[in-house]
Amino acid sequence: MLWSQLDRKRLTEPGRIEKTFVLHFGEMGSRWGINRTVGQIYALLYLSKEPLNAEDIVERLGVSRSNVSMGLKELQAWNLVRLQHKPGDRRDYFSTPDDIWQIVRTLVEERKKREIDPTMTLLREVLMQEPASAEERHAQERMRDMHDLFELLTGWYADVQRLDTERLVQLLTLGSKVQKILEMKDRLFVVPGSKRSRRDDAKDK
Numbered sequence: 001m002l003w004s005q006l007d008r009k010r011l012t013e014p015g016r017i018e019k020t021f022v023l024h025f026g027e028m029g030s031r032w033g034i035n036r037t038v039g040q041i042y043a044l045l046y047l048s049k050e051p052l053n054a055e056d057i058v059e060r061l062g063v064s065r066s067n068v069s070m071g072l073k074e075l076q077a078w079n080l081v082r083l084q085h086k087p088g089d090r091r092d093y094f095s096t097p098d099d100i101w102q103i104v105r106t107l108v109e110e111r112k113k114r115e116i117d118p119t120m121t122l123l124r125e126v127l128m129q130e131p132a133s134a135e136e137r138h139a140q141e142r143m144r145d146m147h148d149l150f151e152l153l154t155g156w157y158a159d160v161q162r163l164d165t166e167r168l169v170q171l172l173t174l175g176s177k178v179q180k181i182l183e184m185k186d187r188l189f190v191v192p193g194s195k196r197s198r199r200d201d202a203k204d205k
Contacts, residue, residue, distance in 0.1 A: 018047050022061070037063055038071040042080060042096065046103075051084045051093035078110050101165045112157065116150060123147040 022043040029039025040061055045052060052060075057068045072094060075081040080103065084093045097103055123143055131137040160168065174181075 018044075021047060034074070035071065037061070037067045038074050041068065041071040042075055045075075045081060045094055046096045048095070051082075051095040053091040053093050055091070057094075079106050080110075099165070101168065105161065108157070109161070112154070116154060120147065120150055120154070123150070 022040050025043035026036040026040040029036050032039070040063075041057055044057060044060055054065060054068050054072065057063075057072075058065050061068070072081065075094075076083065081094045081096055084095060085091075086093060097106075123146060127140060127144055127147060129140075131140055160171070163171065
């Protein structure tokens with residue numbers, strides 16, 4: 001989507017770096033399945049040094065108060081913003097966690113709750129039913145493949161969520177080294193002169 005002339009004009013004003021980021025998040029928001037204003041609000045809060053109240057956000061973004069209120073409620077429902085108060089001030093202030101890794105963890109967890117968990121529940125219920133025809137049996141087999149994949153991924157995800165940030169960064173920076181480690185493991189378990197591994201032989205005993 002092309003930016004409007006007003007958006008482009010804003011980029012020439014002081015703080016254009018911040019506005020470039022905020023506008024981009026708004027455009028990306030629609031692709032992620034959220035309202036454009038919600039994306040802009042979150043980007044603004046993420047970059048802000050201090051917590052902002054609704055009036056601050058209205059002034060900075062130039063959007064209506066009702067849109068800001070609805071956007072903040074949606075972000076709270078996703079656990080992506082923190083509500084704060086200041087002494088002597090009755091207004092609500094909002095901020096995002098400082099740790100980008102915490103933000104990503106929260107976003108992934110919330111999407112899992114909304115998308116993966118309901119799908120897994122449905123698949124389990126359907127797989128427990130007795131197929132009434134060959135077509136249903138085939139459909140169940142396809143759904144079982146999907147269930148097994150999701151179960152594997154959610155198990156891996158649970159293990160990753162238990163890692164602290166430092167360990168998680170180390171895991172992600174391994175990259176192609178993981179493949180080399182797996183290849184080394186395979187070589188260690190290969191019996192000389194045979195394609196079978198020592199582990200396979202142990203299973204046969």
